[in-house]
Amino acid sequence: MSARDAVDWPADIHAALKSAEVRQVAYVPDAGHARLLALCAADPAMRMVPLTTEEEGIGLAAGAWLGGERAVLLMQSSGVGNCINTLGMIEACRFPFLTLVTMRGEFGEFNPWQVPMGQATEAVLEAAKVVVHRAGAPGEVGAAVAGAARLAFSGYQAVAVLLSQRLIGAKSFQDRAAP
Amino acid sequence: MSRANTLDRRDVARALLAERGELLVVAGLGAPAWDATAAGDHPLTFPLWGAMGSAAMVGLGLALAQPERPVLVLTGDGELLMGLGSLATIGVQRPRNLAVAVLDNEHYGETGMQETATAHGVDLAAVARGCGFAESEMIRDQAGVAALAGRLRAQQGPLFAQVKVAADAKPLVLPPRDGGLLKTRFRAALLGPGAALA
Secondary structure, three states: OOHHHHOOHHHHHHHHHHHOOEEEEEEOOOHHHHHHHHHHHOOOOOEEEEOOOOOHHHHHHHHHHHOOOEEEEEEEHHHHHHHHHHHHHHHHHOOOEEEEEEOOOOOOOOOHHHHHHHHHHHHHHHHOOOEEEEEOOHHHHHHHHHHHHHHHHOOOOEEEEEEOHHHHOOOOHHHOOOO | OOOOOOEOHHHHHHHHHOOOOOOEEEEOOOHHHHHHHHOOOOOOEEEOOOOOOOHHHHHHHHHHHOOOOOEEEEEEHHHHHHOOHHHHHHHHHOOOOEEEEEEEOOEEOOOOOEEOHHHHOOOHHHHHHHOOOOEEEEEOOHHHHHHHHHHOOOOOOOEEEEEEEOOOOOOOOOOOOOHHHHHHHHHHHHHOHHHHHO
């Protein structure tokens, strides 16, 4: 077991989402979210909503809140770019919004095509009035997500937690990561 | 490619919303939101003033959260075309209480009446059928609209209807623009005053 495995941070995220009573789990899959997605799919209190593109998750989260439920959007940093205009609805209506973003295009990235969006992710989110928290160490992830969920659903804010590439492990073709 | 479309979009909206009962409504950006408002501003109608392409997804999130309540997404061809993938996303979830009705005038009405893809034969009902909607149809007359209105509460969805309407401009009948108000009044009407404490 490596040090990275010592803390089961995907389980910590799942526990934080469960504690926050998140019911709708919208996602465009990413290798960094794979274990969390499996944990959520195995939880009968959570409904998995696979998306064709990330901005669909923003509409879903707005509709869920209108109906009295809470949603989360799981995506990769490249998906943040797809969300920009739709995030305007979150700001204009002050919908609570929680997204957990696995990062590409930073620490240890080998694919240059991932770098532009990865490097722009934080600035893009902040320009769209999303509060950005970063989690880089396994032991801090659970608390970061729990705090973000509280800020989102009780503080009525749009909040993103960026899960660093150092945390999830830089990808390579050797471990069958998507390019 | 288009045939003459004679249905009046305001008549269609009125027929679908006339006796709304338990119906929850999401109205897409532009003319469909004005049509829904012309049929009667209502706290349980959430009109979109932006986020083009999102109406169907807002309807999905609402339908999943409120499975016992019928949900109608009333939107336009241009709006839906921007979020066509959402039909696949809905097809995966298959909420029985969701209906998506597109008022298809084959034009972008708010920007100068430029043609949309449906003016060139793109068949949205066929797309929805291919995405797994339980029922999907093209409607060209008021009898078809009345039949659709009768099925909105049947819990046999997801339903999809591409309603061909005339492309004439209507007088503006605008809903409130304040998103915070629209959200809060919807939740209060649906969930009760305690929703403000959630």
